[in-house]
């Protein structure tokens with residue numbers, strides 16, 4: 384099939400690449416000429432495991448093209464995916480200007496039937512706004528209706544596992560009321576089914592709402608576990624034991640129960656805010672979700688609070704090693720990363736930092752440009768010598784089994800703050816390392 388994807392960010396690029404892998408002819412459009420240039424030169428603007436190979440393969444086969452030519456891109460696809468950003472506005476609502484601009488571009492250039500697919504996370508009612516924007520552009524051209532449908536098809540992929548999630552989805556939500564559009568969406572997603580019908584057709588508004596509900600539910604689990612972890616510390620329980628104890632109940636399940644330094648990334652913080660805002664627009668205080676957000680803000684400071692408790696409020700003259708900056712492993716994404724709050728807070732108290740992240744260092748330098756007191760090391764090991772303590776902020780695999788003797792020998796005193804609970808308090812005790820985890824008994 385012929386597919387156009389507008390927006391070559393995480394969602395757009397991964398979607399375009401995976402659809403081309405299934406034999407579709409995909410044209411990816413972006414207004415950012417620099418990004419398109421990188422892609423046309425054989426590069427990848429983001430770090431995402433497996434994406435490079437799939438993009439190169441399909442580009443070479445001629446099934447995946449990148450362009451800034453709006454007219455040609457719109458002419459190409461029967462299916463027009465909108466995968467542009469919906470960043471939070473000042474008031475927390477999702478900024479729809481890029482989605483609506485994409486809709487208008489389609490309306491300005493389309494000449495035959497199109498299925499317009501909202502892939503970006505958008506507030507309930509956006510499909511209607513997209514429809515109105517397209518219809519208005521058609522009207523300006525004196526065209527009443529060349530025939531088009533607007534479909535909501537939210538994306539559930541996780542960064543760091545985006546290609547895998549996209550190729551092997553657990554469900555595909557399609558919100559649509561146009562029979563022809565539903566048939567085309569079914570045909571497009573057939574190769575992704577793996578012997579099960581994973582495609583759920585529902586009304587457009589429910590599909591739009593599903594995405595927010597999913598992310599809000601997951602964020603709630605995390606904040607709830609983080610809060611329980613804080614209480615566990617006070618009552619002398621171990622959140623890691625509690626996690627296993629409750630996760631074995633199939634109604635609860637084992638995933639997304641990890642206490643840590645708070646959730647970050649491009650989705651949870653933004654979508655929680657947006658849903659709270661949608662609540663207000665509809666005269667409702669979403670009390671649970673407001674607490675989820677407040678608990679997450681507090682959680683980002685938990686590691687800093689522990690450092691302050693150990694070393695005092697004034698950290699002048701102290702140097703800390705920081706392992707991990709990305710908001711989670713396997714990505715270079717620094718958006719809303721807890722590390723940013725932690726770094727700011729430590730520097731504000733006079734500390735200096737030596738930081739290392741396996742892939743997010745360039746991105747970290749960019750987003751934290753101008754901060755003085757932080758240096759970037761070439762390896763995890765190189766951060767350690769003479770530091771007062773080590774902080775683990777992102778749970779990269781390569782941090783899980785380090786040379787503990789070396790850590791002990793290199794630090795001024797053997798103190799670690801493990802923001803992701805990757806090490807066992809009992810082992811640390813045996814090794815003679817002072818250990819501070821999140822919600823760990825005796826730590």
Ligand code: UDX
Pocket residue numbers: 538539540541542543598601605638639640641642643644645646647648649650651710711
């Ligand atoms: C998320 C959703 O998982 C995905 O379905 C949606 O489409 C976009 O948002 P992503 O932002 O890539 O994906 O990251 P995810 O792996 O879900 O993690 C989000 C944050 O929660 C990270 O900061 C992570 O460290 C944190 N987290 C996750 C925890 O603190 N504890 C957990 O148990 C799980």
